[in-house]
Amino acid sequence: MTYETILVETLGKVGLVRLNRPQVLNALNDQLMTELGQALMDFDSDDNIGAMVITGNDKAFAAGADIGAMATFTYMDVYKSEYITRNWETIRNIRKPVIAAVRGFALGGGCELAMMTDFIICADTAKFGQPEIKLGIIPGAGGTQRLPRAISKAKAMDLCLTGRLMDAAEAERAGLVSRVVPADKCLDEAIEAATVIAAYSNPSVMMAKESINRAFEGSLSEGMLFERRMFHSLFATEDQKEGMAAFVEKRKPDFKNK
Numbered sequence: 001m002t003y004e005t006i007l008v009e010t011l012g013k014v015g016l017v018r019l020n021r022p023q024v025l026n027a028l029n030d031q032l033m034t035e036l037g038q039a040l041m042d043f044d045s046d047d048n049i050g051a052m053v054i055t056g057n058d059k060a061f062a063a064g065a066d067i068g069a070m071a072t073f074t075y076m077d078v079y080k081s082e083y084i085t086r087n088w089e090t091i092r093n094i095r096k097p098v099i100a101a102v103r104g105f106a107l108g109g110g111c112e113l114a115m116m117t118d119f120i121i122c123a124d125t126a127k128f129g130q131p132e133i134k135l136g137i138i139p140g141a142g143g144t145q146r147l148p149r150a151i152s153k154a155k156a157m158d159l160c161l162t163g164r165l166m167d168a169a170e171a172e173r174a175g176l177v178s179r180v181v182p183a184d185k186c187l188d189e190a191i192e193a194a195t196v197i198a199a200y201s202n203p204s205v206m207m208a209k210e211s212i213n214r215a216f217e218g219s220l221s222e223g224m225l226f227e228r229r230m231f232h233s234l235f236a237t238e239d240q241k242e243g244m245a246a247f248v249e250k251r252k253p254d255f256k257n258k
């Protein structure tokens with residue numbers, strides 16, 4: 001498989017994916033997320049692979065979703081195309097362990113991608129944050145859900161509401177990362193951890209991962225809240241106005257966004 005936005009290699013039983021859009025600090029566009037998902041799925045179904053590592057470069061793991069690409073999206077663009085859900089969620093179905101090796105910036109969607117992995121090993125140069133608030137949006141790929149679980153409500157609120165960045169030492173204190181190492185050792189450390197994991201019995205590794213993830217699954221209240229927010233958001237559409245007006249006026253609705 002040839003990719004344009006990632007570099008893929010295998011090191012023994014470890015599958016390594018490097019995010020590779022250095023000119024934009026590995027900003028995560030649609031193509032990159034699709035390619036990353038494909039590479040992870042291929043490793044997951046490869047019997048010769050026991051664990052995976054995702055990394056960026058010295059300056060950035062990823063500085064977020066690609067702002068240039070998103071800038072002109074409308075509500076209907078993102079809703080109808082299942083933006084994020086369509087290709088950002090692939091990683092949730094990967095059954096073998098995935099480790100993030102984070103050097104430099106992991107911001108916005110970059111921080112969220114790191115949190116989607118099973119654990120993060122970071123360099124002392126790492127900077128984490130959810131600065132979406134500065135763009136007039138909120139985290140959209142799990143930041144508001146995974147951050148409070150990982151680092152407490154207080155710090156999650158602080159990061160998401162102020163948009164400030166958190167350095168590696170604070171990230172380790174808060175429990176966001178499992179290890180902090182010197183920048184030039186970060187990738188080696190993650191590959192070594194993946195190599196250790198890949199040497200264990202694969203079913204037990206996968207079941208350990210699956211079991212730990214169960215600890216974070218949601219409740220009825222969460223599902224109800226999600227449904228309520230979606231329900232509310234539909235009142236932003238012209239089709240809701242048309243649909244209800246048509247009922248009141250006893251005519252067939254003429255929906256614009258079919």
Ligand code: HXC
Pocket residue numbers: 023024025027028063064065066067068084105107108109110112131132135138139140141
């Ligand atoms: C598109 C980006 C980018 C991004 C950086 N670049 N981040 N392009 N999307 N998220 C581009 C810059 O425009 C610039 O391109 C080049 O990368 C280098 O960045 P600089 O800003 O010149 O570098 P520096 O001065 O070192 O500042 C680094 C930085 C800053 C602090 C990380 O780039 C920054 O604030 N980036 C945006 C971070 C952010 O807001 N992330 C959240 C995005 S929203 P040129 O062409 O000028 O050289 C998000 C929503 C997620 O992630 C929702 C779920 C999907």
